[in-house]
Amino acid sequence: MSTPFSKKSKGKGLRSLSICVPSSVIDPAHCKTAHQAAWTAHKIARAATLYGISEIIIYDTPSLSKESTPASSESSSSSSNGKKLAGYLNYFITPSYLRKQVFGPEVSDYEAAQKLPKLSNLPFLSHDGKYLVGFSVPRRIEKLKGKSAGKRKKKGQLAEEKLTTYINIGAEKYLQLSNGVKVPIHSRVIVNTESNAVATAAEAFDVACNHKVRGDTAFWTPEGFGYTVRHVAAFGQVFTESPYPDGYKYTAWAPAREAADLPALNSITLLPESSFLKTGVPQADPKEDVPVLLVLGPWRELSAAILADQENFAGLDQAEPLFDGRLANSQAPSTEASVLNALARIDGL
Numbered sequence: 001m002s003t004p005f006s007k008k009s010k011g012k013g014l015r016s017l018s019i020c021v022p023s024s025v026i027d028p029a030h031c032k033t034a035h036q037a038a039w040t041a042h043k044i045a046r047a048a049t050l051y052g053i054s055e056i057i058i059y060d061t062p063s064l065s066k067e068s069t070p071a072s073s074e075s076s077s078s079s080s081n082g083k084k085l086a087g088y089l090n091y092f093i094t095p096s097y098l099r100k101q102v103f104g105p106e107v108s109d110y111e112a113a114q115k116l117p118k119l120s121n122l123p124f125l126s127h128d129g130k131y132l133v134g135f136s137v138p139r140r141i142e143k144l145k146g147k148s149a150g151k152r153k154k155k156g157q158l159a160e161e162k163l164t165t166y167i168n169i170g171a172e173k174y175l176q177l178s179n180g181v182k183v184p185i186h187s188r189v190i191v192n193t194e195s196n197a198v199a200t201a202a203e204a205f206d207v208a209c210n211h212k213v214r215g216d217t218a219f220w221t222p223e224g225f226g227y228t229v230r231h232v233a234a235f236g237q238v239f240t241e242s243p244y245p246d247g248y249k250y251t252a253w254a255p256a257r258e259a260a261d262l263p264a265l266n267s268i269t270l271l272p273e274s275s276f277l278k279t280g281v282p283q284a285d286p287k288e289d290v291p292v293l294l295v296l297g298p299w300r301e302l303s304a305a306i307l308a309d310q311e312n313f314a315g316l317d318q319a320e321p322l323f324d325g326r327l328a329n330s331q332a333p334s335t336e337a338s339v340l341n342a343l344a345r346i347d348g349l
Helices: 034-050 071-092 096-114 146-150 155-161 201-205 262-266 299-306 335-345
Strands: 015-022 056-059 131-136 166-168 189-192 211-214 217-220 228-230 252-256 291-298
Touching: 015 299, 015 335, 034 056, 034 071, 034 096, 034 335, 056 071, 071 096, 071 228, 096 131, 146 291, 252 335, 291 335
Parallel strands: 015 056, 015 291, 056 228, 252 291
Antiparallel strands: 131 166, 131 189, 211 217
């Protein structure tokens, strides 16, 4: 499956689109039951996989209620929503045979999510064939004895300890890779369970998938492993904890059902859908990635979340300068609906 955000654009590098959504989408004010919360998260996950999103970021939103509520209680509630949403989004891209290992005792909290349809455009979620996705786990290291116990480890030894031959595929025993092949610990790996060899997404699931390495971190394009999930308590962490070494090349806001006289609609440059992924990054090196960030959520909540982060945005009295541009105001009825709406409008660029 070809997706617009993980392919080479004309004259430009590989584009990666991240989306940023508020934790309030599953707030009890909007989702009265666990099923409603799971279904809301599923809509976001489905849109993200349909359009090849590489990363979903969840930002906490401060309470805007006029009722007096202790600040610590507001923060705790928002963070709880954020963690719950992150859990749902991760649950949907975790193969069923790995869920107990990944979520542990908390797997029972996702009963509502379990009843929802599988994300059909992620082939690795099926496990009918010989290829399975697993998580690499540390090797058992014998305790050092005698004089060697207190010795300082060399760089080679430290590097070696970050590698493993063992893969957790949800079976009673870990699978050990053949021919002494080692992979970084705590990484997601596709294995051929007949030969115990590492496989690529292309050969395992017959999809186009580019494997890239940035420093010590391996990334797969969305066609391989879906999206990654980040939950940030402070909005500035969206940028400071970006997985891209040089950060996002371009940041835009996708408004939905905002009042026509909202100042932000006039002060943030309107980007026609036809030029969204072309504007702001004309000087991109063809060999480099072009990470683009699309932020969603009601402006009132989004602005409050940005201005509440005084540690990262000290002195900032308006949120508008943070954005390079915006999409046109849509009539999507909710934030989760606006995700699909925005991605559909800029599809194919």
